[in-house]
Amino acid sequence: MLHEEKMIEQKSKLDLFYGTQMFEVEERKNQQIKDLQDHHDLAFNDMKNYYNDITLNNLALIGSMKEQLEHLRKQAERSDRIAADTAYENRKLKEPLEHANIQLNEYRRKLEFYERDKQQLHRLKGRNTRLEKKVKGLTWEAETLILRNDSLVSEREGLKERFNDVIVELQQKTGLKNVLLERKIAALMREDEKRSIVLHETIATCAPNFAEKLTSLDERVGNIIDEKNKIILDLRYEVAKARKAHDDLLETYECKLKQYGVPTDELGFKPLRDRDGQQLYVCGPAGIITENK
Incomplete structure (x- = not known):
């Protein structure tokens, strides 16, 4: 009996605990359902407000886009008219543009020519500076040469006057010496011929028997004549040397006159070049006097 009572009491407690638990679960379920409904209502209202805002914004945007489209259409029409x-x-403006392009090309070409002419002008200025320096140097050199030429002209005049005096003196001495030598030679030859004739006639008349002595005498006379002829040749050699010196001096003077541009007609006298009689000596190599055979 006690056991049954305990079972009943325990069952009552369990039924009360189960009922309490079920009530609490039911309360929590109802509260959760209410919370879910409130949350869903709030979310639905938010979503409704969101989509309402989107719809309103889209409508406003569509209206604005229509206005912009109309504005763009008008702007496009205006742009088409402007185009x-x-x-x-x-x-x-195409023809003036082509003309302007042609002028531009011409100006560019002129600019290239200008740059080239500018460089050429710079080079010419440098060359002009160098030439001016060179001209100054040449001017100074020309003045120096003019002064030197004046001194050379003075020296030439002095040499000319001196040469004229020497030529006149040499011609006088040479001519006089040649005349004296030729006269002396001619006199000696005539004297020799006379003596030879007189000697042969005297021997033939006075001593016809002295033929051997006459032969010896002829040999002696021949030796004397050979010595005289040698003296004559030496004298002629001296005459030839004097003539050669005279001709060399005259040629040197004429060369100097040609070098300084003075005509030979201004000598003031006619040079003695003609030679009378046979020339016994000629000028050999290096100006050496040799016998003319």
């Missing part, structure tokens, strides 16, 4: 006007203006 047409611009194309017309471009067609009108």
